[in-house]
Amino acid sequence: MNPLHLHENWTALRTIVIKEVLRFARIWVQTVLPPMVTMALYFIIFGGLIGSRIGEMDGIRYMDFIVPGLIMLAVITNSYSNVVSSFFSSKFQRHIEELLVSPVPNSLIILGFVGGGVARGLAVGAGVTVVSLFFSPFSLHSLPVTLSVVVMTSIVFALAGLINGVFARTFDDISIVPTFVLTPLTYLGGVFYSVSLLPDFWQGVSQLNPILYMVNAFRYGLLGTTDLPLALSYGIIIAFIVGLYLFALILLNKGVGVRS
Amino acid sequence: MTQPALEIRALRKSYRNGFEALKGIDLKVAEGSFFALLGPNGAGKSTTIGIVTSLISKTSGKVTVFGHDLDREIQEVKRNIGLVPQEFNFNNFEPVAEVVVNQAGYYGIPRREAWQRARHYLGELGLWDRRKDMARTLSGGMKRRLMIARALVHEPRLLILDEPTAGVDIELRRSMWEFLQDINCDGRSIILTTHYLEEAERLCRNIAIIDHGRIVENTTMRSLLAKLDTETVVLELRAAAHQLPAHDSIRLRRIDDLTLEADINRGEDLNHLFQLLDGAGIRVQSMRNKTNRLEELFIRMTQTVESTGLDTRRAS
Numbered sequence: 001m002n003p004l005h006l007h008e009n010w011t012a013l014r015t016i017v018i019k020e021v022l023r024f025a026r027i028w029v030q031t032v033l034p035p036m037v038t039m040a041l042y043f044i045i046f047g048g049l050i051g052s053r054i055g056e057m058d059g060i061r062y063m064d065f066i067v068p069g070l071i072m073l074a075v076i077t078n079s080y081s082n083v084v085s086s087f088f089s090s091k092f093q094r095h096i097e098e099l100l101v102s103p104v105p106n107s108l109i110i111l112g113f114v115g116g117g118v119a120r121g122l123a124v125g126a127g128v129t130v131v132s133l134f135f136s137p138f139s140l141h142s143l144p145v146t147l148s149v150v151v152m153t154s155i156v157f158a159l160a161g162l163i164n165g166v167f168a169r170t171f172d173d174i175s176i177v178p179t180f181v182l183t184p185l186t187y188l189g190g191v192f193y194s195v196s197l198l199p200d201f202w203q204g205v206s207q208l209n210p211i212l213y214m215v216n217a218f219r220y221g222l223l224g225t226t227d228l229p230l231a232l233s234y235g236i237i238i239a240f241i242v243g244l245y246l247f248a249l250i251l252l253n254k255g256v257g258v259r260s
Numbered sequence: 261m262t263q264p265a266l267e268i269r270a271l272r273k274s275y276r277n278g279f280e281a282l283k284g285i286d287l288k289v290a291e292g293s294f295f296a297l298l299g300p301n302g303a304g305k306s307t308t309i310g311i312v313t314s315l316i317s318k319t320s321g322k323v324t325v326f327g328h329d330l331d332r333e334i335q336e337v338k339r340n341i342g343l344v345p346q347e348f349n350f351n352n353f354e355p356v357a358e359v360v361v362n363q364a365g366y367y368g369i370p371r372r373e374a375w376q377r378a379r380h381y382l383g384e385l386g387l388w389d390r391r392k393d394m395a396r397t398l399s400g401g402m403k404r405r406l407m408i409a410r411a412l413v414h415e416p417r418l419l420i421l422d423e424p425t426a427g428v429d430i431e432l433r434r435s436m437w438e439f440l441q442d443i444n445c446d447g448r449s450i451i452l453t454t455h456y457l458e459e460a461e462r463l464c465r466n467i468a469i470i471d472h473g474r475i476v477e478n479t480t481m482r483s484l485l486a487k488l489d490t491e492t493v494v495l496e497l498r499a500a501a502h503q504l505p506a507h508d509s510i511r512l513r514r515i516d517d518l519t520l521e522a523d524i525n526r527g528e529d530l531n532h533l534f535q536l537l538d539g540a541g542i543r544v545q546s547m548r549n550k551t552n553r554l555e556e557l558f559i560r561m562t563q564t565v566e567s568t569g570l571d572t573r574r575a576s
Contacts, residue, residue, distance in 0.1 A: 005335070005368065007368065008367070008368020009368065011365055011368045011369065011370055011371075012365060012366050012367070012368055014365070014371075015362055015365025015366060015371075016365075016366075018365075019354075019358075019362050022358075023353075026353075090351070093349070093350075093351060093352060094347060094348075094349035095349050095350050095351045097315055097345065097349045098349070098350065098362070098363055098366065098410075099366060100314065100315055101313045101314065101315060101338060101341070101343050102338060102363070102366035102367055102414075103334075103335040103336075103338040103339050103366075103367065103368075104366050105335070255317055259314075259315060259316060259317055260275070260310075260315075260316050260317070
């Protein structure tokens, strides 16, 4: 990136982020509202009806235990789906060319789309948090941990969504990963249970799931309890951000999926 | 010395399936010129434009825009180019003004100034009143004009238009011609590809014809048209002509009882044609050119390439 064009680059980045935020804000009934309704149902069914029979998990009321996981579930899926659908539709309608012919560096294209994904992830996460207040008292153990983990997790999945969007050629391609990879990993990532309940073998397998570290670190930020070392969770999240960003940059620099 | 707006040397593009879209083309477009790049479908026009605007990766060759090398100074190249593509490629679900304002933002133009420029160009192109409407609600002609406003908002020195008047009605096409001529007069270089050869003849001072990935002609419009050795006119008669007069440089043939065609050698006065017809008692009601002059040359040149066996597309 040419330092002489810092101001122009900043304007370009702002433009992409504003465009991305306006995109999902214009269709908030499709983008922001549904996950809040879905999570309200989770709270009622899993937290209220089933949770009342479960009792406690790791010494915490079951309803309170699932709140951080469900917020993270909403953040992860919305950060991912915002970027994958926006990037793919910009390829499909060919308006990605508006960016490709402009002098915006690829690094800023990535940051711009990720900014939009993070904005939606956090907007939905905030909405789900408000919904959770009807079912569980608000608890905050560490604001810095809570905010840093939720923002960094959102960045990870926004980047992953972008990479999916780069490779996607059909609308099926943008739903396969969320359906067959993301949702199972999230459900198995300790949203509804503590991994300490699992037999040793499955505990070991679970530890290969990066979402487990994210959910646990976020739960620590809100409730002060976690199954895993916080430093390890941060290390994994940062490693994913760096790895996925570099991969996305290589793809765009090579023109994969966007240039012939 | 001013740098050419665009200089292309030995540009090649081969696709993975072996198809060679460009076979080493050379092209120079002077600053300030209104340049036509013509060719039949699949000739390589859009590939050339795609490479210059960095939407397509080249296989080899060199491209410079106002002296900036595409390989080493891609951002500077991009800053200097505005593109109006063949296909609509804006977000249909965005308001008209935002399409233009966002494009300005990608070029680092602050939002306030971007809005002022959007107002100017959308106003010039008759779209300011539609600024709040979703782009998808515009008519085809309006969508073309929106893409022109978008391409101009960062005030590029080189404007590339890939068939900008396709599907546009005649009245609107003429107003777009006037607009393009005005911005060319202001010093902006323009490259135009079009299927309307009348459009190229009317607007462009320089022309290149590309066919099967090769430049088959690159000259001024005047010298190209001078290559025409005959011109054919169609004559509608008031009454049937029974016998046609003969002349060395004017050849007449009957199409039907009331229609004649006349091939007139270059340099021959039309007055001779009318004297000839008058002498034979043939009264002419109206006259028109059989084909556009450029069209005739274009067909001749692209057919020549085919007949010389330069077409390797079928072989590959």
